[in-house]
Amino acid sequence: DAGVIQSPRHEVTEMGQEVTLRCKPISGHNSLFWYRQTMMRGLELLIYFNNNVPIDDSGMPEDRFSAKMPNASFSTLKIQPSEPRDSAVYFCASSLETEQYFGPGTRLTVT
Amino acid sequence: GNSVTQMEGPVTLSEEAFLTINCTYTATGYPSLFWYVQYPGEGLQLLLKATKADDKGSNKGFEATYRKETTSFHLEKGSVQVSDSAVYFCALSIGGSQGNLIFGKGTKLSVKP
Numbered sequence A: 001d002a003g004v005i006q007s008p009r010h011e012v013t014e015m016g017q018e019v020t021l022r023c024k025p026i027s028g029h030n031s032l033f034w035y036r037q038t039m040m041r042g043l044e045l046l047i048y049f050n051n052n053v054p055i056d057d058s059g060m061p062e063d064r065f066s067a068k069m070p071n072a073s074f075s076t077l078k079i080q081p082s083e084p085r086d087s088a089v090y091f092c093a094s095s096l097e098t099e100q101y102f103g104p105g106t107r108l109t110v111t
Numbered sequence B: 001g002n003s004v005t006q007m008e009g010p011v012t013l014s015e016e017a018f019l020t021i022n023c024t025y026t027a028t029g030y031p032s033l034f035w036y037v038q039y040p041g042e043g044l045q046l047l048l049k050a051t052k053a054d055d056k057g058s059n060k061g062f063e064a065t066y067r068k069e070t071t072s073f074h075l076e077k078g079s080v081q082v083s084d085s086a087v088y089f090c091a092l093s094i095g096g097s098q099g100n101l102i103f104g105k106g107t108k109l110s111v112k113p
Helices: none
Strands: A005-007 A010-013 A019-024 A031-038 A042-050 A053-056 A065-071 A074-079 A088-095 A100-102 A106-110 B003-006 B011-014 B019-021 B023-026 B032-038 B044-050 B056-059 B062-065 B075-077 B086-093 B107-112
Touching (some): A005 A088, A010 A019, A019 A088, A042 A065, A053 A065, A074 A088, A100 B044, B003 B086, B011 B019, B023 B032, B023 B086, B032 B062, B044 B062
Parallel strands (some): A010 A106
Antiparallel strands (some): A031 A042, A031 A088, A042 A053, A088 A100, A088 A106, B003 B023, B019 B075, B032 B086, B062 B075, B086 B107
């Protein structure tokens, strides 16, 4: 298996622009997680899905952030409009029952 | 509630030194316990796990034993290498949580030659 795939790997955008991050989980996994990692705040869980249904979005910072999982093999995290404080590495992870498998991350820079 | 507490870093060791990174947890029910490692510029990788009391997880020379009586899961390695330099995260999972993990804040390890 190719593992969790994230795209793009790097994104540089200007404040106010819309940003869409993409994730393809490991085939057969039924849970998907979005995390944000910064030096200041560490690793934060933003939202997770089980069987394509959002279960807990309490970590989503504000209404500018939204996430979707239209099918078992694809998820997006969208930021609209983006702000400099959104600069971070965003990780997607998938799981079948217990341990999570992480993607390589998307490094987002908002200028 | 459920939580994980790790020793704060950074930890700096010389090559071949003994490593211990402390991890304690608070959980309702009977959690599974994990150590993840994050190498520079990469995502987190599962290092080892233990699913019940007294289990010992091991991988790449690292070990951790699930101690229910002390609610601990300390990570140890007898002889660290420069290539072990990374951030180490302790985590727990409660049964039925659909794979949701509670992570500690991470401990950065630097190994000097």
